[in-house]
Amino acid sequence: MTVFNQQNTHKGSDQHDGEVLLEAKGVSKSFGAEGKGSRSGKPKLVLDSIDLQIRSGEFVALLGPSGSGKSTLLRALAGLIHPTEGQVLFKGEPQYGTNPHLAIVFQSFALFPWLTVLQNVELGLEAQDLTHTQRLKRALAAIDTIGLDGFEDAYPKELSGGMRQRVGFARALVVEPELLFMDEPFSALDVLTAANLRKELISLWESRSIPTRAIVMVTHNIDDAVSMADRIIVLGANPGHIRIELPGLPRGMRSMASEAHTGMVDLIYRIMTSPKTDVGSLLSKYSPTLILDGVQRNESTTVPEPRQLPHAAIGDVTGLIELVHARGDKVDLYQIGRELQLEFDELQPLLEAVDLLGLAEAQEGDLVLTQVGRRFAEANVLEEKQIFRQQVLERVPFLRQILQVLETTPGHSMPEEYVLSLLENHLNEEQAIEQLERLVDWGRYAELFTYIEDRGIFRLGEPEAVQQG
Numbered sequence: 001m002t003v004f005n006q007q008n009t010h011k012g013s014d015q016h017d018g019e020v021l022l023e024a025k026g027v028s029k030s031f032g033a034e035g036k037g038s039r040s041g042k043p044k045l046v047l048d049s050i051d052l053q054i055r056s057g058e059f060v061a062l063l064g065p066s067g068s069g070k071s072t073l074l075r076a077l078a079g080l081i082h083p084t085e086g087q088v089l090f091k092g093e094p095q096y097g098t099n100p101h102l103a104i105v106f107q108s109f110a111l112f113p114w115l116t117v118l119q120n121v122e123l124g125l126e127a128q129d130l131t132h133t134q135r136l137k138r139a140l141a142a143i144d145t146i147g148l149d150g151f152e153d154a155y156p157k158e159l160s161g162g163m164r165q166r167v168g169f170a171r172a173l174v175v176e177p178e179l180l181f182m183d184e185p186f187s188a189l190d191v192l193t194a195a196n197l198r199k200e201l202i203s204l205w206e207s208r209s210i211p212t213r214a215i216v217m218v219t220h221n222i223d224d225a226v227s228m229a230d231r232i233i234v235l236g237a238n239p240g241h242i243r244i245e246l247p248g249l250p251r252g253m254r255s256m257a258s259e260a261h262t263g264m265v266d267l268i269y270r271i272m273t274s275p276k277t278d279v280g281s282l283l284s285k286y287s288p289t290l291i292l293d294g295v296q297r298n299e300s301t302t303v304p305e306p307r308q309l310p311h312a313a314i315g316d317v318t319g320l321i322e323l324v325h326a327r328g329d330k331v332d333l334y335q336i337g338r339e340l341q342l343e344f345d346e347l348q349p350l351l352e353a354v355d356l357l358g359l360a361e362a363q364e365g366d367l368v369l370t371q372v373g374r375r376f377a378e379a380n381v382l383e384e385k386q387i388f389r390q391q392v393l394e395r396v397p398f399l400r401q402i403l404q405v406l407e408t409t410p411g412h413s414m415p416e417e418y419v420l421s422l423l424e425n426h427l428n429e430e431q432a433i434e435q436l437e438r439l440v441d442w443g444r445y446a447e448l449f450t451y452i453e454d455r456g457i458f459r460l461g462e463p464e465a466v467q468q469g
């Protein structure tokens with residue numbers, strides 16, 4: 001395997017010297033401040049006062065629920081977007097614009113279909129003042145390092161998804177970046193390909209065959225974070241803030257087969273599934289040793305937001321409740337996520353939905369059915385709908401409000417624009433449309449109303465009419 005320019009590989013102590021390479025100081029980011037992204041004109045705070053340091057020698061994983069601002073934080077650290085407040089420093093100096101010492105690998109890479117692998121990789125060097133021969137040499141070395149030797153002249157369409165992602169890695173590594181950022185780099189790949197690429201990347205990093213001095217990875221996959229990272233940062237949502245920084249496991253204990261790995265994943269699950277619980281209490285209960293090990297936490301910045309309907313299909317909600325019931329009304333979330341092959345971000349809306357409906361509660365890493373949840377699981381279809389209706393009316397004020405309007409309006413109907421305008425008091429246009437879809441889905445299942453799709457009208461309807469919908 002060809003190794004990069006030896007002068008730049010930071011062999012010896014340099015790579016792991018702990019120098020602060022990148023620092024976020026009080027970084028906040030709001031979107032829609034210029035009227036974009038929020039029809040109501042109100043900016044949405046996405047990141048709130050983030051303080052963070054990335055040091056030489058570190059592999060840092062960023063975890064957090066969907067929408068907690070992981071990608072936004074990564075982009076702000078990379079200089080792709082400007083913080084609304086605070087600043088990012090690179091080696092102590094304020095960073096303006098995109099950092100040339102940093103490269104990013106995204107979930108799926110936009111390769112130019114009319115260029116070969118070699119030409120696509122060479123593109124990474126466009127901004128650098130190199131001769132043609134130097135460019136070629138660097139690109140060939142990167143291609144070799146990332147295991148694409150022999151495919152230099154292939155076109156993207158001739159490559160598998162995994163190989164295309166390798167080209168993405170080669171294009172990032174060819175610039176010999178001091179900082180390598182990755183935004184869910186393995187999530188579009190099949191399980192085996194992802195496992196292979198992950199292993200090879202770690203081997204390049206740990207053997208210091210690449211000049212990269214620090215890696216930051218955004219992921220939904222808790223296993224990946226625990227297997228790879230020296231430090232794990234868990235973000236909380238609304239607005240995005242650092243809930244906790246956990247030290248990674250010692251390298252020898254990171255394999256998925258190890259007990260330490262399972263324990264760590266379990267702890268992070270508990271933290272992520274208990275957004276309202278103080279992290280300190282979870283840590284002292286489940287991992288007292290971590291507290292002594294330099295764990296930083298920051299719970300004070302959580303600001304609650306009006307509750308939205310999670311992006312969960314009714315069929316999946318009922319399926320999950322039945323599954324938990326079949327397992328004795330309690331399941332371990334980490335196990336069930338693995339079994340159903342659901343990443344945390346896929347499981348999260350389901351958990352929110354069952355919690356919002358009062359059917360089950362996440363309790364420190366387990367999902368436990370409530371009494372109503374047990375009745376729901378044992379009910380026939382008609383009873384199930386009745387329970388759902390009752391829970392929705394009790395626990396989703398917005399749907400209750402829609403029903404009240406329909407009951408009191410002459411003609412018992414209402415255009416969707418009315419609902420959308422209410423939603424846009426809190427949400428941007430895209431989010432409001434998505435919420436509308438959820439409300440329609442849940443409201444129809446609860447038989448609160450009919451929704452005439454082609455005219456965008458809500459109407460109070462008899463259950464029979466609703467079923468035809």
Ligand SMILES: Nc1ncnc2c1ncn2[C@@H]1O[C@H](COP(=O)(O)OP(=O)(O)OP(=O)(O)O)[C@@H](O)[C@H]1O
Nearest residue numbers: 031032037046065066067068069070071072073345
């Ligand atoms: N350019 C933008 N304009 C307006 N809102 C944005 C923009 N980029 C991100 N957001 C909002 O910021 C919030 C955080 O998004 P971000 O993608 O950073 O979260 P995330 O934790 O990476 O989510 P996921 O895990 O789903 O990718 C979301 O509510 C998103 O809608």
